[in-house]
Amino acid sequence: MSSEFGTLLKISVFGQSHGKAIGVVVDGLPAGEAVDLEELDAFLARRRPGKSPLSTARREADAPVFLSGLENGVTCGAPLCAVIENGDQHSSDYDQLRDRPRPGHADYTAFVKWGGQADMRGGGHFSGRLTAPLCVAGGIAKQILARRGVYVGAHLASVGTESDAPFPLRPTAELFDAVAAKPFPVIDDDAGERMRAAILAAKSDGDSVGGVVECAAVGLPAGLGEPMFGGVENRLAAALFGIPAVKGVEFGDGFAAARARGSENNDPFCMADGRVATETNHAGGILGGITDGMPIVLRTAVKPTPSIARPQRTVSLSAGEDTDLVIRGRHDPCIAHRAVPVVEAVTAAVLLDLLLEGHHGTF
């Protein structure tokens, strides 16, 4: 019930951070789709830690092994299963953590839900590590979409109070590629420098900082999605909140639209190259839950990494009393930049699912 999303394309994620392996089953992929494993690896590399002082020094192996669904590099129609083995993990601090839930983590809620047998070593099934198999699924979806002229890209829109430039009205595949090729996924490199500085400042304070990821998709036909609860926004949000640390999702101007007037927020329709378009895109490409042919634009709020070096107050579950906690180990001072490809992955998977439905209202 929990770790799956999708209607015709179902993506089911499994594994715990310090278990034997993590992985994903993708059921409903169209057959006959080549998967470029080099391109997929390059995509996975974008979320991989250990590359710079901006992320944890832990090195995670994340080379997927395909157990099914992919033969000779081509999808064969059967469900695809990809597995990533977990290396040796040292879980030395775990006994302390089992009794003293870390603030901002799922330790306590997992304990309430699953009892003492919850495997929360390294965050367990709630670990950000589970986004690696999600990127395998989404990376394949991105390749299938690109073959149909649908491109999905994202950038780090802000870190703390420092902001990148927003996507232009009509982002291009080239822009997506250019951002993806950078070590720090921003549009404006000067802004990127300020954002990096904000991360390093948090790190040197033994602290962490949050950020916002902005994602766009271009090339989609108008008419995708259903009214009310089957809308594109509903389905994207339902999936995007599955990315650990995401606490907000907005489309188009989102919360800024709530501060605007109708005359500012309405996007006038216009003819462009013989097709109906809008002059602006405050709606983020979605009206009434249905795509209007303009780029889909969304933003997700990523909270600051809850693991920080500073001492924190918590409780001892066994003693039933307040206590302190120091979390040891190497942690990401920010995870928002690593979440950029993950947001792309989830967005691509949902959009492919919508496209596979094929039935755009008339038959």
Next chain:
Amino acid sequence: MSSEFGTLLKISVFGQSHGKAIGVVVDGLPAGEAVDLEELDAFLARRRPGKSPLSTARREADAPVFLSGLENGVTCGAPLCAVIENGDQHSSDYDQLRDRPRPGHADYTAFVKWGGQADMRGGGHFSGRLTAPLCVAGGIAKQILARRGVYVGAHLASVGTESDAPFPLRPTAELFDAVAAKPFPVIDDDAGERMRAAILAAKSDGDSVGGVVECAAVGLPAGLGEPMFGGVENRLAAALFGIPAVKGVEFGDGFAAARARGSENNDPFCMADGRVATETNHAGGILGGITDGMPIVLRTAVKPTPSIARPQRTVSLSAGEDTDLVIRGRHDPCIAHRAVPVVEAVTAAVLLDLLLEGHHGTF
């Protein structure tokens, strides 16, 4: 596929604004639950227009007739169907609108999806009027929840750039009732005056303005929800984006968390009255997708009403060229205040669905 949400409690909304009737089927309600029809009517009255200059002068009948599922005022286990007849609607401007899609509305996307037969008179199936049956379903859910000590309430957190006071750390049923009883659903009446003024200013400009609705739920046990895509956030967001005009959903500090540091955003655990609690509630009562026993807090961004009195640019679909449009009729200068009970309704329905699952991780 479209107009339904829920897992064990399925809520399916039907109807068009100017069709014969609108309504809702609620499948999976527990049997034996009394429905207080007076209380339900008072709840429905909160979203009803025509009460003040702040909303449209249209008067909507919204008295539900129960076709099934409710016998002698008590749920009988069978699916409940409630129907609200549409009065006589004058759709005189409709032929113009059929050719010239209104900016910010679903006219164009419905046309692309469903072709010329789309019934978009008065907004059709995308009309805000469809929130009336949603409130019937949610109003019943609220009564069932209240009987178990779970209370859901909301207020208008902002209009344009004017803001209400936020909910306190632990909102109470009394506070929810007090806000609900006010003609303008705010906590701080002075702020409310400024917000009303903002609405009237927009109105006098022939314009509209957006707002934010904050909703909270108290009394829920810890341990509700599933990890990743089955989380409380995922399920609430999937449903809340089904409310017309909602463009953003955030939990706890949401997008503000993206600007914060971990040391600020983490909620320290503490013992309170012998139970585990948190000192602050930046997480909005949800960690790892699972309730932690603190109040659930969420906010939805409501865009400004797209129907405004000012001339707007659009296209003629038949001529394939740019043109102008003036929307006549009576429109809400703001719908955010009327969305307050709707957000409560959807939140209550999702939470009841989660509670009905009953299986909180162990068996």
Next chain:
Amino acid sequence: MSSEFGTLLKISVFGQSHGKAIGVVVDGLPAGEAVDLEELDAFLARRRPGKSPLSTARREADAPVFLSGLENGVTCGAPLCAVIENGDQHSSDYDQLRDRPRPGHADYTAFVKWGGQADMRGGGHFSGRLTAPLCVAGGIAKQILARRGVYVGAHLASVGTESDAPFPLRPTAELFDAVAAKPFPVIDDDAGERMRAAILAAKSDGDSVGGVVECAAVGLPAGLGEPMFGGVENRLAAALFGIPAVKGVEFGDGFAAARARGSENNDPFCMADGRVATETNHAGGILGGITDGMPIVLRTAVKPTPSIARPQRTVSLSAGEDTDLVIRGRHDPCIAHRAVPVVEAVTAAVLLDLLLEGHHGTF
């Protein structure tokens, strides 16, 4: 969770036999589909009782009123809701039945599930009357399918131990129409006479008798359905068991295949008119859950009407002791012949849902 089926085309049935009304919401119908109301009424007439001594003398009004989704006789894309009002029902015997569950009915299980508030007058939500709205939904699906060259038909394959001729290898739309036009829906009218006699014999004994409905669908493309649990068989069976009194579903030779040898049961492939076909159709048009282009053939076992005139043994729930029961009123000595259009309706709805998915494995 209960009274609905479908993936992209969701059909949700509501109502109780003696409640205010019964009805159906059909969500996901393609827009722009004309509904021939005369043809629909003729279809509904096939399940209507009161026409002959073979069925109950009760007369049921079953004229649907369309509340939404149908404008000017054409589907508009929004969910379609059709309602059938219940006439005045006399529920005089109901107090007795409330305490003494009728054998073979859902009285006892509904009581256990929903408690004393279960509305079981006339069978409540479990009544065969609920198949009327199901036929509204399925009758519309049949019209949409026929427009694409897909035809669904059924006949009464047996009553008690008397059997009709089976469908030929390739049934035609003409055969379906011919059977549907008969007052007693059989292929072989001599067999039909024997089957009618079996029903009347049961009736004169104060008893009832069961039967089998055979249904076929022609004109479907090969490649519909998914492997394992998403197969055409799985989805049809999941829906067909929702018809009251159905206790078995089989495809192709079904249980007879379990008595056969592989050399008898395998259908040799052959070229026919330049296309791949099979010489026989023991598989009922489905291999590995996926259509092979041959006619789909299925049979459903319909148990004898549980309401019989003879005294029966049951218990008094209040007294907790064994007792007797005589069910008064007018009852169908057989419902299998009236189930014929219902099986068509459900089959058509599932097949339309499968066709709407549109994605037949490659993209």
Next chain:
Amino acid sequence: MSSEFGTLLKISVFGQSHGKAIGVVVDGLPAGEAVDLEELDAFLARRRPGKSPLSTARREADAPVFLSGLENGVTCGAPLCAVIENGDQHSSDYDQLRDRPRPGHADYTAFVKWGGQADMRGGGHFSGRLTAPLCVAGGIAKQILARRGVYVGAHLASVGTESDAPFPLRPTAELFDAVAAKPFPVIDDDAGERMRAAILAAKSDGDSVGGVVECAAVGLPAGLGEPMFGGVENRLAAALFGIPAVKGVEFGDGFAAARARGSENNDPFCMADGRVATETNHAGGILGGITDGMPIVLRTAVKPTPSIARPQRTVSLSAGEDTDLVIRGRHDPCIAHRAVPVVEAVTAAVLLDLLLEGHHGTF
């Protein structure tokens, strides 16, 4: 969309017969449930081939490796993934089969659906080998159910025209264990001898033979399941048709009920040990889709193995002409006896899912 079933307990099967591995993800298992791996292996051994002349001489390794969800032999709440590696398979005949679809197999339908990239070596994703991971999931479900006093057992009810004794009115866990312990899973060993002879006769004819598996479940509470399409029958059938070669499913007397009269088929209610029961169980423990507290009884028709040694007629897909085919290799002359634990597994999984819903109509 395809290879998964379940509502709160989702079981997703992946893999192809000659791919790298097959496996299953079980999402929604309650936490804290010990899995007895020895008992699980004994259960898996019941479907394993290579034990006698009654099944293929192929030896299949089917030792599951648990990648997630099981820590120290106890479920931890996170999705459980179990993988079974495929040994070296020789697929020498495959090029012939790719062009000449085997009658009765999914070769042709998979080719139509997925095109030339379909991996149908050894039956691919449609292979009976996929029932091994299904038994892993169902075997765990059986253990969890048994801990709550719910027992699921099955026997081979018939092979060809030879029949075993049926289950008694109230089968016991002891009877289930006794049958499971036998090399040939029947109640009456004399009947078993005749059934074995029927299998060997088919084998010596280069042929195969079908059979029926009867399954029962005892210890379930009354009140499980929902009306109409959410019934216990609907959900069991939807899953059971996912077992390869199943072509029919019936509950209680099933198709025999269609030949009976109401006075024979109705089960009189009676008090037994102070509880409501029925004197007979023609309904198979299910009335109106809801359990009545009597044993659930169902039967599945298993068609004869389509792979037979005799020459068969088929087509050459490349040449578009009729041709012949001889299938080489070692095949099961009957798979019905090996399907016995598979039917138990699927039944147990569905029943556990129903039990986990926990909400039996009132709240």
